[in-house]
Amino acid sequence: MTDLTVTDLHAAHGRSPILNGVDLTVAHGQLACVLGPSGCGKSTLLRVIAGFHPASRGQLTLDGRVLDDATRRPVPAERRRIGYVPQDGALFPHLTVAANIGFGLPRRERRKRVSELLDLIGLPDLAERHPHQLSGGQQQRVALARALAPQPELLLLDEPFSALDTALRATLRTDVAVLLRSTGTTAVLVTHDQEEALAIADTVAVMQGGRITQQATPHRLYHQPTDADTARLLGEANLLPARLDTTVAHTALGPLPLSGSAGPATDATVLLRPHQLRLSTTDGPDRVRVRVVRSVFRGADHRVELVLEAGAQPLQPLVAHTDTAPPSDGQPLYLTVTGHAHPV
Amino acid sequence: MTTAPVEAGRPAPVLRRRAAGLLPHRPVLALLACAVVAALAVPLVFTLVQAGQAGTGQAQRLLERPLIATLLWNTVTLAAAVTTACCVLGFGAAYLVERTDLPGRRWWTVALTMPLAVPEFVRGYSWVSLFRQVHGYWGAVLVMTCSLYPLVFLPVAASLRSSDTACEEVSRSLGRGPLATLWRVTLPLSRAAVAGGALLVSLYLLGEYGAFAMLRFTTFSTAIFTEYQLGFDAASAALLTLVLVLLALLLVALEGTLGRHGGRPARTGTAPRSASRVRLRRWTAPAAAALAVLVGTALGVPLYALGYWLVVGGSTTLPPASIVDAALTTLGYAFAAALVATAAAIPVALYSWRRGTRWARSLERLSYLTRALPGIAVALSVVYVAIRYAQPLYQQPPMLVAGYVVLFFPLALTALRAALAQIPPGTEEVARSLGAGPATVLARVTLPLILPGLGAAVAMVGLTASTELTATLLLRPTGTETLATQFWTYTSGLAYGAAAPYAALMAALSVPPVLLLTRRTLGTHHRAEKR
Numbered sequence: 001m002t003d004l005t006v007t008d009l010h011a012a013h014g015r016s017p018i019l020n021g022v023d024l025t026v027a028h029g030q031l032a033c034v035l036g037p038s039g040c041g042k043s044t045l046l047r048v049i050a051g052f053h054p055a056s057r058g059q060l061t062l063d064g065r066v067l068d069d070a071t072r073r074p075v076p077a078e079r080r081r082i083g084y085v086p087q088d089g090a091l092f093p094h095l096t097v098a099a100n101i102g103f104g105l106p107r108r109e110r111r112k113r114v115s116e117l118l119d120l121i122g123l124p125d126l127a128e129r130h131p132h133q134l135s136g137g138q139q140q141r142v143a144l145a146r147a148l149a150p151q152p153e154l155l156l157l158d159e160p161f162s163a164l165d166t167a168l169r170a171t172l173r174t175d176v177a178v179l180l181r182s183t184g185t186t187a188v189l190v191t192h193d194q195e196e197a198l199a200i201a202d203t204v205a206v207m208q209g210g211r212i213t214q215q216a217t218p219h220r221l222y223h224q225p226t227d228a229d230t231a232r233l234l235g236e237a238n239l240l241p242a243r244l245d246t247t248v249a250h251t252a253l254g255p256l257p258l259s260g261s262a263g264p265a266t267d268a269t270v271l272l273r274p275h276q277l278r279l280s281t282t283d284g285p286d287r288v289r290v291r292v293v294r295s296v297f298r299g300a301d302h303r304v305e306l307v308l309e310a311g312a313q314p315l316q317p318l319v320a321h322t323d324t325a326p327p328s329d330g331q332p333l334y335l336t337v338t339g340h341a342h343p344v
Numbered sequence: 345m346t347t348a349p350v351e352a353g354r355p356a357p358v359l360r361r362r363a364a365g366l367l368p369h370r371p372v373l374a375l376l377a378c379a380v381v382a383a384l385a386v387p388l389v390f391t392l393v394q395a396g397q398a399g400t401g402q403a404q405r406l407l408e409r410p411l412i413a414t415l416l417w418n419t420v421t422l423a424a425a426v427t428t429a430c431c432v433l434g435f436g437a438a439y440l441v442e443r444t445d446l447p448g449r450r451w452w453t454v455a456l457t458m459p460l461a462v463p464e465f466v467r468g469y470s471w472v473s474l475f476r477q478v479h480g481y482w483g484a485v486l487v488m489t490c491s492l493y494p495l496v497f498l499p500v501a502a503s504l505r506s507s508d509t510a511c512e513e514v515s516r517s518l519g520r521g522p523l524a525t526l527w528r529v530t531l532p533l534s535r536a537a538v539a540g541g542a543l544l545v546s547l548y549l550l551g552e553y554g555a556f557a558m559l560r561f562t563t564f565s566t567a568i569f570t571e572y573q574l575g576f577d578a579a580s581a582a583l584l585t586l587v588l589v590l591l592a593l594l595l596v597a598l599e600g601t602l603g604r605h606g607g608r609p610a611r612t613g614t615a616p617r618s619a620s621r622v623r624l625r626r627w628t629a630p631a632a633a634a635l636a637v638l639v640g641t642a643l644g645v646p647l648y649a650l651g652y653w654l655v656v657g658g659s660t661t662l663p664p665a666s667i668v669d670a671a672l673t674t675l676g677y678a679f680a681a682a683l684v685a686t687a688a689a690i691p692v693a694l695y696s697w698r699r700g701t702r703w704a705r706s707l708e709r710l711s712y713l714t715r716a717l718p719g720i721a722v723a724l725s726v727v728y729v730a731i732r733y734a735q736p737l738y739q740q741p742p743m744l745v746a747g748y749v750v751l752f753f754p755l756a757l758t759a760l761r762a763a764l765a766q767i768p769p770g771t772e773e774v775a776r777s778l779g780a781g782p783a784t785v786l787a788r789v790t791l792p793l794i795l796p797g798l799g800a801a802v803a804m805v806g807l808t809a810s811t812e813l814t815a816t817l818l819l820r821p822t823g824t825e826t827l828a829t830q831f832w833t834y835t836s837g838l839a840y841g842a843a844a845p846y847a848a849l850m851a852a853l854s855v856p857p858v859l860l861l862t863r864r865t866l867g868t869h870h871r872a873e874k875r
Binding site for chain 2: 147
């Protein structure tokens, strides 16, 4: 059904290229997150899809319909049936909440559909308010309802939660994800917050330097990123030099099982997430003696930086997350590794 | 990307408020500020008193004359037509420049604001001297529209430039085309700016004398002027002035209601985003042509007239006068007034900037009042005060300087406030905490920081006063000729050639204030086009 397909998309602002061959596919009903650092071109990608910015090369199709192939005149934004929620909501300040939601609807459908949507976003009593009388979270909900009102084939959200405070952000993003799934809306959400992307997306596309470097499910992306940059973008990463030999990585922490078969012996780097490192005060098989160089209490856990007592040191201290504070009295500490090492 | 959790409905607290608690109340500054505002208000209060003395009988006789009805009709219909035309032209031009991909936008912005540099009476002269057909109502509509549309163009362009296009983009994504978006989103969002510009236009129209006299069109201000010159009857002139003042206040109130809704940003705190401009495609050429016609009419005609009369010259039977003397006299008076006005503006600006209390802000707003009053009313009220209470000063140089100060004080205040707004909050408090006393802070921190603003204030007032005609005619010492009055003498004698150098010089003097105004309104930095 409604598939968004972006093929080899290029776009530029004046002479400076922003998108350098983006490939992205979003299946019907999916919520896709485009994750990337500021300035990687993710907002521009959204604006090209929405029709606010022309593509200079490549193709953009929605449900088989060509929207922009950089040769013909692109389909204007108002004829794409693509909803858009910008970062700060951009509610029309001169219209009430009800008029905002009804903006894109034919006059006769307005009343019924607006009250449906007000119920859907849980603000049935605010129809006659003006945008400046709403809180930030309410404004974003109304902006979402306004975009959903004409039942668009695709919804685009440009960092919709970044202007909200942390607690509200977490609640609202869950609510929005639930709402989008319940309405079966295909959506693309752009964010620089990896936690947000991992929490709500069906599929995450990592964008770097105007290109999608990897697109996968959140779980796969977190544990099996294709390169070191992606690994670090998604969360803290211990990157260790290793010698790979079929299914085993030989590292300074001893031999570790690999997440996949590596084939003939090669030198490479493997990824271990902090929670894979466990600390104990007793020695044993496959344990390596370590020393704590820094420990920070973070509420839920402790972030501990470690160096090896013997052998080749990794470039960066190893990072582990532990439930209890590491002993500070110079007692010997030992490290074990759980799970697989993933070559990047 | 920073996340600034700014909740709407609770606008960010004014940072200056904090200063109120930190700094001890300084009665000296408050007293100075009050004294300045009181001095500015004296002439206006006196006009009220004077009109009150006319008595009901005289007032009734005067106000029931058919002339009053004609004047009212002329003034109101003219103001309606010109204001409407200015709104259409000003908004249209601002939309094309700020929201479409029209080529040469920077150039157009300058060209579209430059008509402000041609004083209205010089514009009247350039049309009347070239085309005999231009006179009366339609002549006045044409000439005044060409003069005043930039007063709508500038604020609308500024508001379009500072607001990002997210609302327009959302409207497009909801299926509304460019025209529907213009009508349903852009226009309502610009309502406050349009209303503010329309108010300025109509206030100018109420106070204008020179251009209407030249076009032989009678309005309240020309009638007041005639009344004053023929048989001086203070009471009835004051009554007419009062009617004019009431009209002006009515307009201010009207703007207050019309401009209030709309345009209120739902939320602040996020950086404006790059604009996606409306593609004109095949409409590019017609749009550029329309702007060219506007600029050609508003700027080309006066330039052509000045060039023509400068080259043709022309013999005059009037005694020749030295343009150098007139220029020196003009600049002397204008810059004396500029220095006084700027000096007087310092305490008022500082007081309301440091203390964001309601009282301080009301005081500041009160001092803007003269801007809302027709120039001729302000000038006449200065005359009344001089005749009644300061007879020795009547028709002496200080009276003209005082008139300029009262008229142009708001310009100085605006320039200083703009400069003060650039100072990061807390700067003065930091200086105090480092051991500097209030006077030292003023001398070593605040004044050096607003030095460019002081310069801008002096230049703005001085150059604007240099081209003032109405107040100069009313207030000048006998025998004193400024550029404007000498020009007026020549054109009244139809010596168009002899008047041309004066007009050209006045237009040249007006260019820097217009550039200053444009820069302050639109900002020096064009918004970055990329992200």
